[in-house]
Amino acid sequence: MSEYQSETTPDPRLVDQTRREIGRLVSEIEQLANSDIPPNEFYAECMRRVYTALAARAVALWTKTPQGNLQLQFQVNLPQLGLDEQMRPAHDELLRHVVTKQEATIVAPYSGSGMAGAEIVAQGIQNPTPFLLVLAPILIDGETSGLIEVFQEASRKSNAQQGYVQFLKRIAGEVARFVKNGRYRIILTQQSQWNQIEAFIRTIHGGLNPTQVAYLVVNEGKRLLQCERLTVAIRRGKKTRVVAISGQDVVEQRSNLVRRLTQLTDRVVAHGENLVYSGKIESHWPGDVKKALETYVAESGSKLIIIVPMKDSREFANPKGKANTAVICEMVEDPAPPEEMAAKVDVITRHASVALANALEHDEVFLLPVWKFLGRSTRWIRGRGLPKILLALVAIGAVATFLVLFPYPLRLEGRGELVPDVRRVVYAPVQGVISEVKVKHGDQTEEGSILARISSIELDRQQIELAGQIQEKEQQRAAYEAQRNESGKLDPELDGKIALAKQELEAFRTQERLLDVERKKLDLRSPIRGTIMDWKPQEKLLNRPVEKGDPLLEIADVDGKWIVEVNLPENTITHITEAETKFHDKLDVEFVLSAAPDIVYKGRLIEHATQAHPVEQENFIEAKIEIDPDQNLVNRLKEAAEKSGEGTSMVSGIEVRAKVNCGDHPLGYVLFRELIDFVREYVFF
Numbered sequence: 001m002s003e004y005q006s007e008t009t010p011d012p013r014l015v016d017q018t019r020r021e022i023g024r025l026v027s028e029i030e031q032l033a034n035s036d037i038p039p040n041e042f043y044a045e046c047m048r049r050v051y052t053a054l055a056a057r058a059v060a061l062w063t064k065t066p067q068g069n070l071q072l073q074f075q076v077n078l079p080q081l082g083l084d085e086q087m088r089p090a091h092d093e094l095l096r097h098v099v100t101k102q103e104a105t106i107v108a109p110y111s112g113s114g115m116a117g118a119e120i121v122a123q124g125i126q127n128p129t130p131f132l133l134v135l136a137p138i139l140i141d142g143e144t145s146g147l148i149e150v151f152q153e154a155s156r157k158s159n160a161q162q163g164y165v166q167f168l169k170r171i172a173g174e175v176a177r178f179v180k181n182g183r184y185r186i187i188l189t190q191q192s193q194w195n196q197i198e199a200f201i202r203t204i205h206g207g208l209n210p211t212q213v214a215y216l217v218v219n220e221g222k223r224l225l226q227c228e229r230l231t232v233a234i235r236r237g238k239k240t241r242v243v244a245i246s247g248q249d250v251v252e253q254r255s256n257l258v259r260r261l262t263q264l265t266d267r268v269v270a271h272g273e274n275l276v277y278s279g280k281i282e283s284h285w286p287g288d289v290k291k292a293l294e295t296y297v298a299e300s301g302s303k304l305i306i307i308v309p310m311k312d313s314r315e316f317a318n319p320k321g322k323a324n325t326a327v328i329c330e331m332v333e334d335p336a337p338p339e340e341m342a343a344k345v346d347v348i349t350r351h352a353s354v355a356l357a358n359a360l361e362h363d364e365v366f367l368l369p370v371w372k373f374l375g376r377s378t379r380w381i382r383g384r385g386l387p388k389i390l391l392a393l394v395a396i397g398a399v400a401t402f403l404v405l406f407p408y409p410l411r412l413e414g415r416g417e418l419v420p421d422v423r424r425v426v427y428a429p430v431q432g433v434i435s436e437v438k439v440k441h442g443d444q445t446e447e448g449s450i451l452a453r454i455s456s457i458e459l460d461r462q463q464i465e466l467a468g469q470i471q472e473k474e475q476q477r478a479a480y481e482a483q484r485n486e487s488g489k490l491d492p493e494l495d496g497k498i499a500l501a502k503q504e505l506e507a508f509r510t511q512e513r514l515l516d517v518e519r520k521k522l523d524l525r526s527p528i529r530g531t532i533m534d535w536k537p538q539e540k541l542l543n544r545p546v547e548k549g550d551p552l553l554e555i556a557d558v559d560g561k562w563i564v565e566v567n568l569p570e571n572t573i574t575h576i577t578e579a580e581t582k583f584h585d586k587l588d589v590e591f592v593l594s595a596a597p598d599i600v601y602k603g604r605l606i607e608h609a610t611q612a613h614p615v616e617q618e619n620f621i622e623a624k625i626e627i628d629p630d631q632n633l634v635n636r637l638k639e640a641a642e643k644s645g646e647g648t649s650m651v652s653g654i655e656v657r658a659k660v661n662c663g664d665h666p667l668g669y670v671l672f673r674e675l676i677d678f679v680r681e682y683v684f685f
Contacts, residue, residue: 021053022053022167025049025050025052025053026049026053026167026170026171028045028049029045029046029049029050029171029174030174032045032046032174032178033174033175033177033178033181034181036181036182036185039073039178039179039182040073040074042178043061043073043074043175044074046061046171046174046175047059047060047061047074047075047076047148048076050148050150050168050171051076051077053167054134054150054152054164054167056076056150056151056152057077057081057131057151057152057153058075058076058077058078058080058081058131058150058151059075059076059077059078059148059149059150059151060072060074060075060076060078060148060149061073061074061075061146061147061148061149061175062095062146062147062148062149063138063145063146064099064144064145064146070092070095070096070099070146070147073146078151081129081131081151083129086128087128087129090126090127090128091127091128091129094107094126094127094133094135095135095147095149098135098137098147099137099144099147100144101137102137102139102144103137104134104135104136104137104165104168104169104172105134105135105165106132106133106134106135106161106164106165107126107127107132107133107135108127108132108154109127109129109130109131109132109133109154110126110127110128110129110130111126111127129151130154131151131152131153131154132151132152132153132154132161133149133150133151133152134149134150134152134161134164134165134168135147135148135149135150135168136148136165136168136169136171136172137172138172138175138176138179139172139176140176140179140180141180145176145179146175147172148168148171148172148175150164150168152164196223196224197224197347199220200220200221200224200348200351201351203216203220204216204217204220204351204352204355205354205355205358207359208358208359208362208363209359209363210234210243210356210359210360210363211243211244212359213355213356213359214232214234214243214244214356215244216355217230217232217244217327217348217352217355217356218230218231218232218244218245218246219246219247221246221327221348221352222246222247224344224348225329225341225344225345225348226336227329227330227331227336227341228330228331228332228333228334229245229246229247229302229328229329229330229332230245230246230327230328230329230330231244231245231246231261231265231327231328231330232244232325232326232327232328232352232356233261233262233265233266233269233325233326233328234324234325234356234360235266235269235323235324235325235326236324240262240265240266240269240326241253241262242258242261242262242265245258256299257299257300260292260295260296260299260300261296261300261328263292263295263296264289264292264293264295264296264307265307265326265328266292267286267288267289267292268289268307268309268326269309269323269324269326271286271289271309272309272322272323273309274306274307274308274309274342275289275293275305275306275307276305276306276338276342277293277297277302277304277305277306278303278304278335278338279303279304279335281293281294293305300330300332301332302330302331302332303331303332303333303335304329304330304331304335304336304338304341305328305329305330306328306329306330306338306341306342306345307326307327307328307329308326308327308329308345308346308349309323309325309326310323310324310325310326310327310349310352310353310356311323311324311353312324312353312357313350313353313354313357314354314357314358324360325352325353325356325357325360327345327348327349327352329341329345400668402667403666403667403668403671404666404668405666406666406667407664407665407666407667408664408665408666408667408670409661409662409663409664409665409670410575410661410662410663410664410665410669410670410673411590411659411660411661411662412568412569412572412575412576412659412660412662413657413658413659413660414566414567414568414569414572414620414623414657414658414659414660415566415567415655415656415657415658416564416565416566416567416623416625416655416656416658417564417565417652417653417654417655417656418562418563418564418593418633418634418637418652418653418654418656419556419562419563419564419565419652419653420530420556420557420558420560420561420562420563420652421557421560421561421562421563422528422530422556422557422560422561423530423533423554423555423556423557424527424528424530424554424555424556425551425552425553425554425555426451426524426526426527426551426552426553426554426555427549427550427551427552428454428546428547428548428549428550428552429454429521429522429524429548430454430456430458430459430518430521430522430548431456431458431546431547431548432454432455432456432457432458432459432522432545432546433454433455433456433457433543433544433545433546434452434453434454434541434542434543434544434546434552435453435454435455435543436452436453436542437451437452437537437538437541437542438450438451438452438453439451439452439532439537439553440532440536440537440538441532441533441534441535441536441537442531442532443531443532444529444530444531445526445529445530445531445532445555446526446529447526447527447528447529448525448526449525449526450523450524450525451524451525451526451532451553452524452537452541452552452553453522453523453524454522454524454546455522456519456522459515459518459519459522462515463512463515463519466508466511466512466515467512469508470505470508470509470512473501473504473505473508474505476501477498477501477502477505480494480497480498480501481498484498524552524553526555527555528555528557529557530555530556530557530558531555531556531557531558532553532554532555533553533554533555533556533652534553534554537553541553556652558638558652562627562633562634563606563624563625563626563627564589564591564603564624564625564627564656564658565622565623565624565625566591566622566623566625566656566658567615567620567621567622567623568608568620568621568623568660569618569619569620569621570612570618570619570620570621571674571677572621572660573608573610573612573621575662576605576608576621576660576662578662579661579662579663582663583663586604586605586606586626587604587605587660587661587662588602588603588604588605588660588661589602589603589604589605589625589658589659589660589661590602590603590658590659590661591603591625591656591657591658591659592656592657593654593655593656594654594655594656594657595654595655597657601627601628601631601633602628602631603625603626603627603628603658604625604626604628605623605624605625605626605660606624606625606626607623607624608621608622608623608624609621609622609623623660625658637654
């Protein structure tokens, strides 16, 4: 048994409890390594837990400086060990050896013996302390950035020493992970800052209007500086004006805050020196600046004010030029360190001064919009673009001449349908209900034949009431006459009643005859000889309630003349009238059927309305087109319909697209007629 090993057997329960406690402490160190707490705080919390977990006499954490030296970052109980100055050189040499070898090791007290003892002794390196030293390097990407040192009692068991080494190596790994995470966060922060600065630069150089650039500077700069208010002022001549304040769409020049800020900025810009106010007014500042600053602070309550006058910092600018713009940064509630905020403002002003100088110079150009227009207009005329421009002008002139001089027929288009020339619509003569329909689609009817019957409850009621009134008056007249006959005397009053009853009875009979006339109207009769054009009239009309004037059936003479009815746009009537006057004849028409668009038929415009009527929110002119009889259009359509079993009435209503020939006009007008008419009506009128 080793001299450092106890002969007593440990209590298993105590060992298990200790193991759980160590596991908990290690878990806490892992959580700390994943956090973003400051390094000093992490080192302190980590070493305290190592000290507790190993029940050590002392612990220390060393980090490597950029010069290669070891610097103590945190220790627990190290001064209480009583290490003197004579031990320091040997102890420092031991630490440097572990850093160089990059391996965890244990060194026995007052010697170099231990896990790597032979190698250490061979190099003359020893442990000068009376304690057992456990050392583990902190390795980051193959390089030692520090080490952890643990001082243990010399009486600790030798079989537990390997556990010390493994534990300390794990803790060193967690420390290395924390340091790497911190470096990564620093890189991300720096990258984010560079991205923000790049976005700020790109944004403020995106315009050439001074006010627009000023607003971009204050709004984008405020996000970059994390200040509470950022302002830009511009000095022109001897007058300073606040042109943009962060978070405000409009600067109210008459407000007390803006007027006092304008006065303060004017004084600072006039002197040309930066002003940093953090709660104390310096005695060496100019008197007018101190007075304006006191007035403004009393109004705004700002705790930090930084005013930076900006000169034109471009390379070709006059180095002796005076400042003509200024940036004002303010913190009201939570002031930041003045030095840090001033450095950030300096970054903003270096770029803002260039953007504002460009904008001001651009804005001061006399008649700038005119020069821009001339520059854009003459860009292609200079150099090699001149021949191209001349060639294009010649081509445009040739095309324009061709469009003006070349004649081409003007055809005005309309849409309509193919229908018989003779057709009638049967309307409901009275209010009622269709009780019977005697015809069906395609039936041939004679003039006066009954098509359908209407039953009218109102007429039936009137007939019953009238019959009752007639019967009542008849009985009343008979009673008066019987009374006169029984008395056998002349009775003028009774004779008057009989005469009145006869008169009222005659009025009732007249109403009865008129009612009979109305009842005869309940039989709907055909006004002409023709064909029923409606599809399935029985299904559409039977038992349907109708009002007086409702269209019920359409009858057409399909064996007679057929025409094309079209709706022409309202703006075509002038051209049609002029063409009719010019040619003294009916205008030629070409049309196609939607059912057979590959065949073009001819006709003549025989009639058209002189007033427009609305169709689906547009105004149209109704016109009739006579079909050229030589083309035998209707007969061919009827034959095709009869072969298909649909009947000749199916020919009616076929959609037609017609074009009326209004004579020759310039090709340009034919192609752009609607545009030319629009310009004439809405631009020149």
